[in-house]
Amino acid sequence: GENVEQHPSTLSVQEGDSAVIKCTYSDSASNYFPWYKQELGKRPQLIIDIRSNVGEKKDQRIAVTLNKTAKHFSLHITETQPEDSAVYFCAVRPLGGSYIPTFGRGTSLIVHP
Amino acid sequence: KAGVTQTPRYLIKTRGQQVTLSCSPISGHRSVSWYQQTPGQGLQFLFEYFSETQRNKGNFPGRFSGRQFSNSRSEMNVSTLELGDSALYLCASSADRATNEKLFFGSGTQLSVL
Numbered sequence: 374g375e376n377v378e379q380h381p382s383t384l385s386v387q388e389g390d391s392a393v394i395k396c397t398y399s400d401s402a403s404n405y406f407p408w409y410k411q412e413l414g415k416r417p418q419l420i421i422d423i424r425s426n427v428g429e430k431k432d433q434r435i436a437v438t439l440n441k442t443a444k445h446f447s448l449h450i451t452e453t454q455p456e457d458s459a460v461y462f463c464a465v466r467p468l469g470g471s472y473i474p475t476f477g478r479g480t481s482l483i484v485h486p
Numbered sequence: 487k488a489g490v491t492q493t494p495r496y497l498i499k500t501r502g503q504q505v506t507l508s509c510s511p512i513s514g515h516r517s518v519s520w521y522q523q524t525p526g527q528g529l530q531f532l533f534e535y536f537s538e539t540q541r542n543k544g545n546f547p548g549r550f551s552g553r554q555f556s557n558s559r560s561e562m563n564v565s566t567l568e569l570g571d572s573a574l575y576l577c578a579s580s581a582d583r584a585t586n587e588k589l590f591f592g593s594g595t596q597l598s599v600l
Contacts, residue, residue: 407587471541
């Protein structure tokens with residue numbers, strides 16, 4: 374099955390800095406890569422996603438980049454704010470088969486004011 | 487549109503008991519998936535239901551079961567509870583019939599097994 378590695382497990386930054394979280398996957402046939410944000414005590418929510426035919430996608434301060442050859446994708450958050458503090462999960466969905474996404478173990482991002 | 491609703495929010499049980507969790511998906515969503523979330527382990531897939539049929543199943547023992555009703559509401563049951571079953575159980579609904587692209591999660595049921 375799919376294997377998703379997410380790093381780092383914890384990331385501490387100062388307000389205004391950039392944060393980068395990286396995920397690697399094993400199945401080259403995977404075609405959909407979402408990122409979910411889970412604030413403390415809240416539900417995970419989709420914040421951005423990318424498909425395999427696109428190399429980069431941006432939405433205001435967040436962006437995702439995909440390197441299909443190397444089988445990794447990254448979440449970039451610029452000008453971090455305290456409200457960005459949360460656990461971020463990457464996921465990889467296979468093309469075909471069950472279509473069930475496999476999640477990374479999560480990155481706890483702490484933004485210090 | 488109301489979001490995904492899970493009940494109850496918290497549950498405390500003792501070993502050996504059984505428990506039933508409920509999930510109401512977003513109106514019009516027919517796919518419901520269940521995940522177990524534990525610290526450091528991310529989200530582990532339990533099973534997925536579509537049109538009252540279990541379409542996919544993760545690597546969990548048979549003590550974990552579920553079902554889906556004609557109105558797409560889903561229940562998950564865990565029998566003979568073990569301490570290791572303590573976790574946050576999340577359900578997610580999806581509008582996409584076969585591709586489960588965008589998942590909408592509920593707030594979860596926090597299960598504590600004593």
